[in-house]
Amino acid sequence: MAGRRIALKAIDWVAFAERVPPNQRSMFNALKTRSDAIAAKLASLPESPTTIDWSHYRAAVARAGMVDEFEKKFKALQIPQPVDTQTSAITAQEAESNKSASAYIEGSTARIAQYEQQLDKFKNMIPFDQMTVDDLNDTFPETKLDKVKHPYWPHKPIAEL
């Protein structure tokens, strides 16, 4: 009836800590302390319990058959493994987080593409001292003067001069 060997994945806490964003750092610290406490508790318990010296008890206890009965029952006893209720929940959580993470990464790549596009526009722009006003209006549409809305010079409200 010795303890069983369980498959514990070695976690690199340093790499994990690097990836944590600053606004989730407190949660990460709580997780780490909890994990460390659990690991310490596990390490403090020996794997198999102390064996009982049956021969000594057989000699010491006067009552006939009591020790033998105990020994028989003890050897026949099977301690059930504790039931694992959480792993499925964790796997479900993991699947969900994978989904949301891939959605986020998609959005992020779209944003990166947008930024890259704008960056290219800026990089390939003609220098300002070789631009005409038409070129400026093409590159920055917000500088175009609305001659329909404000037909008279300066074609924009006086407050914006």
Place this chain on the structure above:
Amino acid sequence: MLSRVVLVSANALKGSSPLGAGLVQASRSLHTTSQSLAPVPSLPEKGGKVRHGIFPEEIFQLLYPKTGVTGPYMLGTGLLLYMLSKEIYVINHETIAALSIGTVIVYGVKKFGPDVAAFADKLNEDKVAKAQEVKDLAMTSLSQAIEEEKKEQWRAEGRSLLFDAKKNNVAMLLETNYRERLHMVTHEVKRRLDYQVALQDLNRRMEQEHMVNWVEKSVVGSITPQQEKESIAKCISDLKALAKSTQAMA
């Protein structure tokens, strides 16, 4: 300046005259005129070169092969004298006024021209610098935003570590629980056996003590008063003998 414009437009007309009306129509319908395809040439930095403020350099270059360096000056002097002598240009009061005003204007431009030009250039430069600043800021912020997005993606990749940690925790808790149960069972069984042993020991000890007490009591009870007196007398005589022997030795 106007003469230069005339020359330039003459050249342009000379170049485009082969295009008749019919050809213009045809090229317009095909949208392949050179006007729309050629890239716009960059604006010239400075105006055309002039000598003495008004006479364009092109005239001097035009006349140089035939009349050398002094040609245009001779032409100018001749023209001026012709106009004065033939009274094509009449000298009157307006001439004096024109000369005075001209002198003042020329003096003013020569003195204050560069400063005004610098001021106007500075205004333009400020505009350009501001635009450049906006552009630089936009570029740095965009590249920074790209960096941050990439970093966030890298962070999101580490999510498996979290779930590994959670699963590990669960497994460790289960194992701890199992071991605790094992230990508890062993401990309880041992306790019961030890209790039996301790119970036996206690029984034996109590029997022993009881027996000893009983024996003592019976012995003490069996001493009769006669025996007591005799034993006391004997003790006293023994003590006297001892005292005598110690006195003799000391």
